Amino acid sequence: MDVSFIIPCYNAAKTLQSTVASIEKTCSVPYEIIIVDDGSTDETEYVTMEIIRLNNAVRLYSQCNKGVNAARKLGWSKSSGEYVCFVDADDELVLNDNVLGWLSGKYDIIKAGGWYSKNCQRVDYGNGYIGEVSDVVSAYTLVLEGKLLPYIHSAFFRKRAITEECFDINPRFKIGEDLLFNIKVMSSCRKFVSIAERFYVYSMNEESAMHTKIWGFNYIRDFNDEMENLILPYCPELKDKLTLHRFIDYTSTLLFPEVKMKQQYYMEIILLLKENLWLKGLSPKKNVIFIENWSFYGVYVRLFHLLQRLRGRKIRMVID
Template sequence: MTLSIIIPCYNAEKLIQKCVESILVQKGFDFELILVNDGATDKTLEVLENLAQTDERIKVINQENKGLSGARNSGIEQAQGKYIMFVDADDWLESNAFNIVSKNFNNEDLFCFSYNRVFDNKITPRDLKIEGSFDANFIQRRMVGLIGKELSDPSQADSLVTVWGKIYKSDFIKKNNIQFVETKIYGNEDALFNIQYLEFASNSKVLNLPLYNYRKNNYLSYTNHYKPYLFQQWKMLYQKISEIITNKEDEFKVAFGNRIALSLIGLGINETYSNLPFSAKIKKIAIVLHDDLYIKAYQNLEMKYFPMHWKLFFYLAKSKNALGVLSLSYIMNFLIKK
């Protein structure tokens, strides 16, 4: 098996070395490592070129800035492997990751494994709550949204949608022209990419073991900053997902509505990063709570599976209590970082 590992790099001069070294020591798969310098303004390109001199498996692509999606697409175009894997430049793999994956991988259309969330003062393994072999349709529904007892842990809503921690079949991506959206109108390009990919997959496997380290404390990364247009971006994302699942079974529709409702958690936490006055943040949350799409989602949201604190959060949402929702968002963000 040949694996193409694609790493987008933007102003990653201080972190990319650790990332690359964590991959070069891997045993279990033959691989090529594609490093995409996405118009970095620091010494990232110099670091990448120096790394390429040390190992013939490394290929460097230098391009003007196209963003995370554009960098990943450039890597896909150059990928020669039968399979493709994505890694972010500020993250790294456990030293035995490929060895463990190779012993569990059976040429599935999609292979997923778990990860650690690395904060300033702690590392928290992500328990995906599922493991084993699954029909691709089930994993696609799970990525669209949670249903039933899955709602007992709303933090799982996007736990599986990342494109890192996955192994994809290269020909599925290329033959079906599956690409990352090179604009920021959708807000969660990973989820969209995976949901589209799974339209063409038959089987999948999930290994609930943290083999990837996701750095949550890097403020120079593509994703770790306040997103002023996140609400509008996610509404565009929902429109695209809605188009994909139009002819799917009813549980997809339920899962989709639940995704919309649970997204208030992310919207609330996003506002805690804003430099706007507190009153302006409340107004932004109020706009979400009075949006017809969200009102419908809350009306159909099953509350019985939630722990008490989440019941309170979504009761405040249904009551359109923007102050309460924002206040709890601050508390949640504090507890996450603690």
């Protein structure tokens, strides 16, 4: 099966060649590489032209800076492979026949694992569920239970399973946009599979949004609203699972040392708990210690924050 590797770039001149080389060295099926320059101000275009000179399977498209999601959309629209694989411009792929053998045309999505790479060391990551999924309720259940990786990378998507609407994600959601993309694609999938094999090497960039930013309470409320808007029209029976997901997100967010403890947030949590008393028994214990008493819970949260700081936890900027 033909594969289109889509690489959105912004000032990626230093890393792009190694990313492309990893595909060239390890991909044994027909492929194309589509590089989308998202308004770079460094030598990304020059580096890409040198790559194209040596490999006619590589194509370049350029746009003014619109963000990674718009760059992925442009690359997808220009792709010709049956499957697409989205690759960040500072990451690498390690492909083999065991991985590529899953591109049989049977599945709309193949979700795999990979490695986090930092300081020349690699740590495995993978999906909590391994196997086939053939209905949207099961797919969304696995997502809500955290058993499927939320990433857009580490996966192959059948091109025709993706629509333009899948890329239409509210720009407010700078964290979690990959998860929203996956939810949209899954709504129209016939069958997909989560595999044990790994192929993606994710570079742990300390300056990325993942490492420098964290969501606040208002943000996570809006994000859960968006998830409900996407999932409930297809699967109203998942209302309770969405409620549990929201409750855990709310209580977990208040445990971030960057997030200020406010009584209005506490009151939202308590209202949700009173309307769904079963939540407390299904949430992580550390999230709900003293939760039914504002004073005790407030002290607990602040002590939890202090402990995190004493352990040297890096403080991130809050997006709220």
